[in-house]
Amino acid sequence: MDRSPPAELVRHVAGSTGLPVRTAARVVADVMAYFSETTEEYVRRRHRELKQRGHRNERIWTVLAAELEQRPVAAPQLTRRQLRRIVYG
Template sequence: MSPDPQLVEHLVATTSLTPGEARRVVEDVLAFHAESVEAYVLRRHAHLKTYGAKNPEIFQRIAAELAERVVAAPVLSERQLRRIVYG
């Protein structure tokens, strides 16, 4: 998906970004928000596990984070989160 040219122009006009940098920033933001719920859960679980968090706190934290995303994910139970992680 190509970034909206008006948004790129706005960023160039209101920041010190070049057109190429502004385009990359918009592409990065779009890619970040395009991540599927499953991919997000897997990525966050692995990240939190790396830093020693235990599953009960991980699943509670991920559920809270999902509820606050720009386009909120559906409410998932701990069991649903476990199924995403462990199949």
């Protein structure tokens, strides 16, 4: 599967921002990579990040649920129990 950013999107970003095409391609590729995480990968990563910042799980489950609702490709609505299971198995 070709993972390079779509040329049409790169041209659009370059044209709308004034970025050089090569820079626009890097930006688009970076955004695509960021949003290619699975729900499970995202939950694990964000849980780890929030834990490192000193947040407790009760707060983390609330934050994660709210963040998942805002993702461009909506993740299924997950309960706190489902979120815990993703992190801890």
